[in-house]
Each structure stands twice: as C-alpha cells, then as structure tokens.
Amino acid sequence: xxxxxxxxxxxxxxxxxxxxxxxxxxxxxxxxxxxxxxxxxxxxxxxxxxxxxxxxxxxxxxxxxxxxxxxxxxxxxxxxxxxxxxxxxxxxxxxxxxxxxxxxxxxxxxxxxxxxxxxxxxxxxxxxxxxxxxxxxxxxxxxxxxxxxxxxxxxxxxxxxxxxxxxxxxxxxxxxxxxxx
Amino acid sequence: xxxxxxxxxxxxxxxxxxxxxxxxxxxxxxxxxxxxxxxxxxxxxxxxxxxxxxxxxxxxxxxxxxxxxxxxxxxxxxxxxxxxxxxxxxxxxxxxxxxxxxxxxxxxxxxxxxxxxxxxxxxxxxxxxxxxxxxxxxxxxxxxxxxxxxxxxxxxxxxxxxxxxxxxxxxxxxxxxxxxx
Amino acid sequence: xxxxxxxxxxxxxxxxxxxxxxxxxxxxxxxxxxxxxxxxxxxxxxxxxxxxxxxxxxxxxxxxxxxxxxxxxxxxxxxxxxxxxxxxxxxxxxxxxxxxxxxxxxxxxxxxxxxxxxxxxxxxxxxxxxxxxxxxxxxxxxxxxxxxxxxxxxxxxxxxxxxxxxxxxxxxxxxxxxxxx
Amino acid sequence: xxxxxxxxxxxxxxxxxxxxxxxxxxxxxxxxxxxxxxxxxxxxxxxxxxxxxxxxxxxxxxxxxxxxxxxxxxxxxxxxxxxxxxxxxxxxxxxxxxxxxxxxxxxxxxxxxxxxxxxxxxxxxxxxxxxxxxxxxxxxxxxxxxxxxxxxxxxxxxxxxxxxxxxxxxxxxxxxxxxxx
Numbered sequence: 001x002x003x004x005x006x007x008x009x010x011x012x013x014x015x016x017x018x019x020x021x022x023x024x025x026x027x028x029x030x031x032x033x034x035x036x037x038x039x040x041x042x043x044x045x046x047x048x049x050x051x052x053x054x055x056x057x058x059x060x061x062x063x064x065x066x067x068x069x070x071x072x073x074x075x076x077x078x079x080x081x082x083x084x085x086x087x088x089x090x091x092x093x094x095x096x097x098x099x100x101x102x103x104x105x106x107x108x109x110x111x112x113x114x115x116x117x118x119x120x121x122x123x124x125x126x127x128x129x130x131x132x133x134x135x136x137x138x139x140x141x142x143x144x145x146x147x148x149x150x151x152x153x154x155x156x157x158x159x160x161x162x163x164x165x166x167x168x169x170x171x172x173x174x175x176x177x178x179x180x181x
Numbered sequence: 182x183x184x185x186x187x188x189x190x191x192x193x194x195x196x197x198x199x200x201x202x203x204x205x206x207x208x209x210x211x212x213x214x215x216x217x218x219x220x221x222x223x224x225x226x227x228x229x230x231x232x233x234x235x236x237x238x239x240x241x242x243x244x245x246x247x248x249x250x251x252x253x254x255x256x257x258x259x260x261x262x263x264x265x266x267x268x269x270x271x272x273x274x275x276x277x278x279x280x281x282x283x284x285x286x287x288x289x290x291x292x293x294x295x296x297x298x299x300x301x302x303x304x305x306x307x308x309x310x311x312x313x314x315x316x317x318x319x320x321x322x323x324x325x326x327x328x329x330x331x332x333x334x335x336x337x338x339x340x341x342x343x344x345x346x347x348x349x350x351x352x353x354x355x356x357x358x359x360x361x362x
Numbered sequence: 363x364x365x366x367x368x369x370x371x372x373x374x375x376x377x378x379x380x381x382x383x384x385x386x387x388x389x390x391x392x393x394x395x396x397x398x399x400x401x402x403x404x405x406x407x408x409x410x411x412x413x414x415x416x417x418x419x420x421x422x423x424x425x426x427x428x429x430x431x432x433x434x435x436x437x438x439x440x441x442x443x444x445x446x447x448x449x450x451x452x453x454x455x456x457x458x459x460x461x462x463x464x465x466x467x468x469x470x471x472x473x474x475x476x477x478x479x480x481x482x483x484x485x486x487x488x489x490x491x492x493x494x495x496x497x498x499x500x501x502x503x504x505x506x507x508x509x510x511x512x513x514x515x516x517x518x519x520x521x522x523x524x525x526x527x528x529x530x531x532x533x534x535x536x537x538x539x540x541x542x543x
Numbered sequence: 544x545x546x547x548x549x550x551x552x553x554x555x556x557x558x559x560x561x562x563x564x565x566x567x568x569x570x571x572x573x574x575x576x577x578x579x580x581x582x583x584x585x586x587x588x589x590x591x592x593x594x595x596x597x598x599x600x601x602x603x604x605x606x607x608x609x610x611x612x613x614x615x616x617x618x619x620x621x622x623x624x625x626x627x628x629x630x631x632x633x634x635x636x637x638x639x640x641x642x643x644x645x646x647x648x649x650x651x652x653x654x655x656x657x658x659x660x661x662x663x664x665x666x667x668x669x670x671x672x673x674x675x676x677x678x679x680x681x682x683x684x685x686x687x688x689x690x691x692x693x694x695x696x697x698x699x700x701x702x703x704x705x706x707x708x709x710x711x712x713x714x715x716x717x718x719x720x721x722x723x724x
Contacts, residue, residue, distance in 0.1 A: 011620045015560050015616055019564040019568055021196060022203050022564055022565050022568025023571065024200060024203070025200055025206075026203070026568060026569060028275075029204060032280055032283055033576075037286050039290075040290055041298070058280065059276065066268075066276075073192075073197070074265055087617075091609030091610075094571075095605045095609075098571070098575060102575055102580070106581060106587065109581070109583055110583060117583075117585070202380045202384055206387075206565075209460070210385060210388045210389060213460055213463065218471060219471070219472070221472060221474075222475065225468065225483050239461065243453070243456075243457045244457075247457075251446060251449040251450060254381075255449075258373045379558050383558060391566060399649055402652055402653060403660070404660070406653060406660045406667070410667065424634070425638075428638075431562060432630040435630060438558070
C-alpha cells in the first residue's frame, strides 16, 4: 500500500494507541445499553433474571474485547513507530472489533430462546472473531515486514506466539455451537 | 495467572490508564441518555420535575464513578508499570464499573415509585459496588505482590488505606435500604 | 476538602486531562444521536428540514462544549499538577458539562414548536451554563490557592480573565429568552 | 481570530490530539448502534441480510472516518504546537466529522429502498464531506500562516498534497449519485 515510505515517515505510535483505546473503550461498554431497566412496580428480580442472556452477553463481550485489547497492547510494546499505511491496517483491524458487541448480542438472544437459530448466530460471531484474528496477523506481518517492529520481536518465536490467543477462541466458539445443536 | 513474568515484561502503564479513562468517561456520562426530552407543547417544568429520579441517578452515578476514578488515578500514581496479567486484572475491575450506571438507574426508578421493589434494586446496586471494592483490592494485591508498585507504597499503611473509600460506600447503601423499608 | 495535602502528593495532571477529554468528546457528539434517520420512501429533504431544531441543537451544543473544552485546555496550560482533592473539583465541573446536551435539546425543541414553554427551557439551559461558569471559577480558585498553578498565572490579570468567556454566554442566553417572549 | 498571539502562547498539541481522537473514536463506532438485533425466533440469516444497507453504512462510515483520522494524524506530525484560536478551528473541523455517520446512514437507507430519494441523500452526504474537506484546508492554512507548522512542511508540496485524499472522495460520491439515477 505504501511501499515508498522512507525512514523519516515513521512517526510515534502514541496517537494510534490513543485512538484504538477510544474505540476499544466504546466497544467494551456498548452492551450495557442493551439491558432494559425494569419499569416502576415491575418485579425487579424477575425482570433481571429474565434478561440473563443480556447480562451474559455483556460479560462475554467485556472479556473478549478486553482480551483483544490486552493483545493489542502487548503487540504495541514491540512496535517502534507507525507509517501512514500502518494507520489504515489498524483501522481495518478496529472495524470488526467495534462490531463485536453485535454478534455477541445476537448469539446471547438466540442461545436460550431461539434454539434453531443458534447456528447462523454462531457463524456470524465466529466469522467476526476469525476476521479479527486474521487482521491481527495482518497488522503483525505489516509491522514486521516494514521495519516497524523491534528486531528482537521480529525474530523471537515467543513474541510471535503472543498474538495468537484470540485465534484459539474462534474454533472454540464453533465447537460450542456444534455441541449446542 | 502469569507467574513466569520476567522483569523485562514490565511495560509502561500509560496505555492502561488511557483505556481505563475511556471506559470511565463513557460510564460516567451514560445516564444522561436516560433523561427524556419533553415533547413540544408538553409542560417543560412538570416533565423535568416528574423525572427527578433520573436526574438523581445521573448525579449519583457521576459522583460515584468520579470517586472510583479518582481512587484508580491515585492508585496508579504508585504503580511503576504493567504486565500482561495485570492488564486482565484491570479489565475485570472495569467490568462492574462500566455496569454501575445500570443498578443506579434501577434503584432510582424503584426508590420513589416501586416501593416494595426497592430491596432487590438495592441488592443489585450494593452487590455491584461490593464487587468493585473487592476487585479494587485484587488489583492492589496483584500489583504489590508482583513488584509493580513502588516499595514505599507497598509498605505504607497510609497508601494502603487510600483505596478504601469505596469500601465504605457499599455498607452505607445497605443501611439506607434498611431505613427505607 | 484536602487541607493536609503535602507537596509530594502533587501528581501530573496528564491523566485528569485525558479523562476530561473523554467526557468532553462524548458530550460534544451526543446530540447527533437525536437526529432521526428518514424512513425509506419518506421525503428526505422534508424530513431533514422538519428536524432543523435538532440540527441547530447539535451545532449549538458542539460550539458551546467546544468553547468550554478550549477554556479547560487553556486553564490546564498553567496548572502544574493535581492533588486528590483537585480531581474531585474537576469531576464536579464535568458533571454539568456532560449534562449540557440535554438542556440544549430541550431549548431547541421548545423554541420553534412549544412557544409558551421556551422560558422554563431557557432557565434550565441558562442555569446549567451558570453552574458550569461557577464551577470553572471554583476549579480556578482551588488551583491557585493550593499552589497548583504557576506563580505567574496566579498573579496575572490576563490569565485570570481567560476563563471568563463562558460567563458571558449565560446572560446572553437569558437576554435572548426575554426577546423571544 | 487570534492575531495578537505571542510565541509563548503556543502550547503542546497533545491534548488537542487526545480530544480529537475521542471524537473520532465515537463517530467511527456510532453506526453499529443502528443495526437491529433479531428477536428470538426470528430468522437470523434473513434479518441480517435484510439489514445489509446498515452493515454497508457501518463499513463505509468506518473507512471514511478512519481515512480522515489518518489524514488528521498525518497533519499533526508536522504541527509544532497549538494556540487558543487553533483549538477553535479544530473544533469546527470536528463538527462535520462527528456528524458524518448521519448522512452515511441516510444514503444507505435510501440507496436500496427509497430510489427517488437518493439524490437529496447524496447531496447531504457529499455536502458534509465537502465541508470536512474545506475545514481541513482551513486548519492547514491556519497552522501554516500562524507558524504552528514546521518550516519544512510549510514549504513542501509533498506535505501539502497529503491532506487532499478526502477532497477527491466528495466528487466521487456525486459521480456515483449521477450514475445511480
């Protein structure tokens, strides 16, 4: 995309991290908006228990996006700087991440009440997770091939394996979907 | 969780703070969305007075989350850095904090209009606050046991007592609930 | 509030600014959510023209909150650091700022369609603005009396006058309300 | 606007960037809220396919705002600092950017279902994009004329051409609108 980048085009990644953190922060809190406040006079305990898929969706989405954020954070401890092209690759990665609360909510709603609709819901969720994993790898490759990563990190297998936690989540989800049928 | 962490794995906590601040900023403003704008022609003063539980919920939530934020801020003035595991402990802490506007709104709606439903609402609120307090302590312990805290802060009783303000809020809430019956 | 603060309790104000910026960013964009997307087949031009009070509310709120943000930014160029108590004073200031989109939307809706309801709407708006102005002054006083401000700024009249732009907006609003009757 | 600015009034642009990043982060994620979660029992695949204009709006808005953010980021790598007046010029620029999700959603909804309403929708979208482009140029001019930009950047044609990517998007949009008729 940006093959003509010269060394002096490498800028600090501080602002890329601030922007990404903003997107992560919004995505991670989004599903709290889905939980309905009981009306006055309504039985509060029952209203809350009946909504437990929404609570579960909030917790799942929080832990998933929190994990991806921690991986993104860890990746950027070995990133030396950013180029114009690298900003775009990161925007691409953030797109399915900010979308993740949606499939999480779809799965939660279908899991308990719409049994025959669980599989398409899981496909949407697993597909989004797979896209996050693929784009995470693209960000990694882009950074290491353009010299944006510390030499040590580019060589080290230990560092390389670090971004892979989320890879293992997608197949797990599919496994659960099969069990669920 | 991450017992094999070596010293070189300690990274700056700057980005953890930026992310936490984003989550705090969203959580603290969330309840303004719950206040309904009067329709044209509707009596504005009455529409606003009738909604005073929503206003109270906004103020309570703002002051509570503001206090927790200030405590988080104070804690991090003695944190020297972060590890991968410490990121997760902080994500866990942020989960009930971002959820806090929900029980606050539930209590506010039931307090004045759904009298017999106040106790379950208070249990939800107090339980969330207690979870915040417990996880705050977990963050503190994790940081001091992994050497992420300045030696002085780990020893000092004055510093240790600092995170405890929110501890005292939860029992207060329960006390109020009992009085309210 | 915190009279026993010792010099070593002064921490960097960087995180206070990040948090405030998050609250400002959310508040400033909030009213875009109030603008209704026309249904398919609905006359788009008419649907947009009929909603012009909502557009005006968005613009007004953006410019007002943008101005307050710029003043907050300017104030913090002369702030040397922060204490635990100063964090709370700033949380208090942020409370009416994050609330500001609400009275702005109330005024916009009543201004054109609910003529006899303009005055209470204006009182709500003007009152919120006045509260922002008063708390801005409290933040200023707190900072200068606790030694959180550079000595030059504490003395200088030019610096002191800087926070006063928003002061002049509240009476202007009231003037407009009187003209409007 | 601020012709009497002295050199000592130039402050770091760090906080302006943090605030802008917050606004960008909110705007870029906003349209995920427009996608409806299927009800339990509803056919999930069909519900999602029927909403594809909303998905397209999310993707378009994400890529567009992501591009503008990358341009804003690139511009600020050559900005040396900020003045009070420069803050306002940036607030003006952020106003149509935070608004952009709205026209994007309007176009998406009319493009497939409200065929004769595509042209006014496109005018709204193209007009917003044109306003962003014009204000981007105003920010650039303001910075270079007030000495807020590095001397090299002010001279260089290569740097100057950099902010122009979004310029080319607006006419493209209009071209598409004409084809669509």
